Ligand SMILES: NC(=O)c1ccc[n+]([C@@H]2O[C@H](COP(=O)([O-])OP(=O)(O)OC[C@H]3O[C@@H](n4cnc5c(N)ncnc54)[C@H](O)[C@@H]3O)[C@@H](O)[C@H]2O)c1
C-alpha cells in the first residue's frame with residue numbers, strides 16, 4: 001500500500017470549502033474538530049493546536065475513556081469548544097480539519113464492549129468521513145500498529161499487509177481500524193476527500209489513565225504503589241514506545257503535509273516487557289518485585305515501526321528516549337496518586 005498524494009493516484013480534486021469560508025464576515029481561523037480529544041493523545045493534541053492563535057478547536061467526545069479533566073485549562077476559552085457526542089451518531093459542524101481519534105485505545109477497554117468498539121471504528125469513521133465530504137474538510141485517522149496484527153515482518157513497513165485474526169478478542173479493534181483505513185481510502189478515491197492516515201505505535205506519557213491496563217501506565221502505577229510489576233507471559237514479547245509530545249508533532253506534520261499515508265508514527269526503540277519492567281524498577285522503585293502473570297489471547301509477540309517514510313515524507317522522527325520520557329510520566333502519576341518523591 002504505497003503512500004499517495006491527491007495528485008498521484010488520479011482521484012478527483014477534493015470539494016472546495018463552502019464559499020462562505022472566506023467571506024469577510026467570517027474570521028479566517030482554521031476550524032479544527034478533534035473526535036476523542038478528551039483522551040490521552042487527543043488532549044495533548046488540543047494543547048499543541050491551541051498554541052496557534054489562528055486555530056479554533058472543537059472536541060467531540062463521549063467520555064468513555066477520556067475526561068473533561070484533561071481539557072480543564074481550555075474550557076471557557078474563546079477559541080475552544082467541548083461537546084459531549086458519540087461518533088456513532090452523525091455530527092454536523094463547519095470545520096476545515098478533522099482529527100479522528102475517537103476510539104478506546106487500551107485493550108482492556110476496547111475488549112470491554114467489542115460490538116461498540118467496532119461500531120465506533122466503522123460507523124464513527126463513516127460519520128466523520130460524511131462530515132468531511134459535506135464541509136470539504138481534510139480528515140486524519142489515528143490508525144494503529146495493530147493493523148499489522150502479530151507481524152511476520154519485522155520491523156513493520158507500511159507496505160506490509162499484516163497478519164490479523166478476523167475473529168479473535170482483539171479483532172473488534174484490529175479489524176475495526178483496518179476497515180476504518182479502507183473507508184478512508186474509498187472516500188478519497190470515490191469522493192475526492194483529502195485524507196491522512198497515521199499508524200500509531202505504542203504511545204505513553206502524562207494523562208494516560210492510571211488504571212487503563214496498558215503496560216507503561218500499569219508498571220508506573222505499580223512501582224509507585226509498591227506493588228509487584230506484572231509482566232505478562234512470555235515477557236520476551238517486544239514493543240516500541242513513543243513519547244506523547246513526539247506523537248503529537250508527527251500527527252500535525254502529517255495533517256499539514258501532502259501525503260495521504262498510511263505512515264507509521266512511532267519510536268523504533270524496541271524493548272521486551274521484562275526489559276521495560278527492569279527499567280521502571282531501576283528508575284522508580286528498586287525495591288519492588290517483578291512477577292510473571294498470564295497473558296491474553298492474540299497478544300502480538302513483536303512490534304517495531306519502520307519509520308523511514310515518516311523521516312522522508314514528514315521530516316519527522318522521535319526525539320524523546322524511553323529513559324527520558326518515563327520520569328516525566330512518573331512525575332504526573334506521583335501528583336495524581338499523591339505519592340511524593342521521598
Ligand atoms: N495510545 C496508544 O498507544 C495508541 C496506539 C495506537 C493507536 N492509538 C489510537 O489513537 C487514538 C487515541 O488514543 P488514546 O491513547 O488517546 O486513547 P484514549 O482512550 O485515551 O482516547 C480515546 C478518546 O476517544 C473517546 N471515545 C471513545 N469512543 C468514542 C465514541 N464512540 N464517540 C466519541 N468519543 C469516543 C474516549 O472517551 C477518549 O476520550 C485512538 O484512536 C487509538 O486507537 C493509540
Ligand SMILES: O=c1ccn([C@@H]2O[C@H](COP(=O)(O)OP(=O)(O)O[C@H]3OC[C@@H](O)[C@H](O)[C@H]3O)[C@@H](O)[C@H]2O)c(=O)[nH]1
Pocket residue numbers: 104105106107144145146201202213214215216218219230231232233237239273295296299300
Ligand atoms: O500489566 C501489563 C500490561 C501489559 N503487558 C504486556 O505489554 C504489552 C503491551 O500491552 P498494552 O496493553 O500496553 O498495549 P498493546 O501493545 O497490546 O496495545 C497498544 O498498542 C497498540 C495500540 O493500538 C493500542 O491502542 C495500545 O493500547 C503486551 O505484550 C502485554 O501482554 C504486561 O506485560 N503487563
